[in-house]
Amino acid sequence: MEASNGHEIPKVASIKTLADSTTFTVVPSEYAYTKNPNEQGDANDPEHSIPIIDFSLLTSGSPDQRAKVIQELRRACEEWGFFQVTNHGVPKSLMQSMIDACHRFFDLPEEEKKEFQTRNLLDPIKCGTSFNVDIEKVHLWRDYLKVIAHPEFNSLYKPAGYREVSLEFSKRTREVATEILRGISESLGLEADYIAKAMNWDRGLQILAANYYPVCPQPDKAIGIPPHTDHGLVTLLIQNEMGGLEVKHKDQWVLVNAAPGAFVVNIGDQMQILTNDKYKSIWHRAVVNNKATRISIAVPHGPSLDTPALPIPEFLEREGQAPKYIGMTYEKFMELQAGPAAYVKPCLDYLRVKHN
Ligand SMILES: O=C(O)CCC(=O)C(=O)O
Numbered sequence: 001m002e003a004s005n006g007h008e009i010p011k012v013a014s015i016k017t018l019a020d021s022t023t024f025t026v027v028p029s030e031y032a033y034t035k036n037p038n039e040q041g042d043a044n045d046p047e048h049s050i051p052i053i054d055f056s057l058l059t060s061g062s063p064d065q066r067a068k069v070i071q072e073l074r075r076a077c078e079e080w081g082f083f084q085v086t087n088h089g090v091p092k093s094l095m096q097s098m099i100d101a102c103h104r105f106f107d108l109p110e111e112e113k114k115e116f117q118t119r120n121l122l123d124p125i126k127c128g129t130s131f132n133v134d135i136e137k138v139h140l141w142r143d144y145l146k147v148i149a150h151p152e153f154n155s156l157y158k159p160a161g162y163r164e165v166s167l168e169f170s171k172r173t174r175e176v177a178t179e180i181l182r183g184i185s186e187s188l189g190l191e192a193d194y195i196a197k198a199m200n201w202d203r204g205l206q207i208l209a210a211n212y213y214p215v216c217p218q219p220d221k222a223i224g225i226p227p228h229t230d231h232g233l234v235t236l237l238i239q240n241e242m243g244g245l246e247v248k249h250k251d252q253w254v255l256v257n258a259a260p261g262a263f264v265v266n267i268g269d270q271m272q273i274l275t276n277d278k279y280k281s282i283w284h285r286a287v288v289n290n291k292a293t294r295i296s297i298a299v300p301h302g303p304s305l306d307t308p309a310l311p312i313p314e315f316l317e318r319e320g321q322a323p324k325y326i327g328m329t330y331e332k333f334m335e336l337q338a339g340p341a342a343y344v345k346p347c348l349d350y351l352r353v354k355h356n
């Protein structure tokens with residue numbers, strides 16, 4: 001970027017560099033973000049805990065057990081849009097290795113990360129800081145690394161071990177996501193593979209999106225990721241020992257206390273479209289802390305890029321509903337979400353059918 005006097009304006013440094021470089025006692029003004037204290041949920045309220053789905057009963061339970069879990073899944077999707085998945089069979093050690101590999105990437109010297117800094121949304125590998133430093137008003141206390149793992153597997157060649165670990169992690173996570181999608185399909189009264197077929201899941205997008213949140217001297221005055229919804233069908237998330245994911249539930253922000261080794265799963269925008277608002281894509285955010293670096297890996301799974309999601313006809317017919325959304329390819333939708341339009345109103349609102 002160039003200023004009017006022709007001088008280069010330095011790009012915003014990674015927040016890691018900034019946080020490592022000085023002993024900050026205050027959040028720099030470019031990062032100042034205010035949260036509404038009245039919306040903070042009570043962390044001790046037992047009601048404020050996202051539902052737990054026992055994955056083993058989906059795949060190897062008796063038909064009765066499976067039917068019961070599908071009911072629980074339906075309730076979790078309707079009432080929360082977020083749930084934890086336990087007993088999924090992905091080894092804790094693999095999850096930990098994936099977090100460690102991403103940590104080693106963020107720890108590379110800034111010079112070595114530069115080659116992966118790009119602005120193009122769908123580049124197979126990209127790293128950067130904040131969200132959209134060119135247009136945003138407030139910078140986020142977060143660096144990221146996004147690698148597309150499906151339909152084509154991509155990988156970094158450094159740090160050592162990243163390729164092997166991310167290949168195994170992306171495969172195993174995708175298997176879990178596929179089963180969850182089957183369960184969600186059934187919970188809507190459809191064939192288990194209905195959504196996968198309609199969304200061209202075999203060519204579907206899977207992104208390994210790692211977030212790095214350094215220690216912040218004033219956690220209440222900055223934000224890791226502000227309120228947003230995820231663009232895909234379902235996102236599966238893991239994190240290191242530091243919490244920070246908050247979910248908007250009944251107008252309050254609820255901190256997700258995930259069991260160690262569990263996946264945190266949430267419904268994305270494409271699923272809200274398919275279900276004509278029955279399963280909503282829930283607002284969530286990442287807060288930062290003043291104790292230790294937090295790393296999360298969000299793994300959004302979506303349709304193939306050329307597939308437009310539309311409310312499911314069989315579902316509409318059964319519910320006697322008119323479609324609430326028009327179609328847009330997943331690629332166009334992602335572009336919309338990454339651009340200035342997303343600051344004007346939620347992206348789903350651009351697709352809502354207008355009734356006169
Ligand atoms: O770090 C987290 O817990 C949330 C990450 C997230 O929401 C995202 O990457 O979309």
Ligand SMILES: [Fe+2]
Pocket residue numbers: 228229230284298
């Ligand atoms: Fe998210």
